[in-house]
Amino acid sequence: MTPRSCALTMFACLSLAAPLAFGATDSGAAHDYPTQGRVEYVLGCMDDNGHDFVNVYKCSCAIDKIAQKLSYDDFVEQSTFSKYATLGGEGGAEFRVDRAKAQTKKFRDLQKDAFKACGIGQGAGAGVAK
Structure with missing residues (x-):
């Protein structure tokens, strides 16, 4: 693991936890996902969409949107089926x-809806993660 990836991972963890620590929530009630699951999603999303700093926020937004709709167990099941389809x-x-x-x-x-709402994949050739 490089120093940059360690810092990015720690930053992603802090970025995802900060809204909870300060009481900020989205308008809808979200399911409780473990931090590790959120970070893994953000890092995978960034692998698919670019390791630009702005994608930390966009990919965090996407997992938040998904968490509003799916329980964590459903997320794991559906994302696993999607990954190995x-x-x-x-x-x-x-x-x-x-x-x-x-x-x-x-x-x-x-x-796809989460990506659209969060501004992911707006460029040419970008698409929904596999």
């Missing part, structure tokens, strides 16, 4: 059944 071979078969396809679609639609 294109996994080939026998090992990926369980990610191609109808239930998995439905969960993948739900998550990708929700993520």
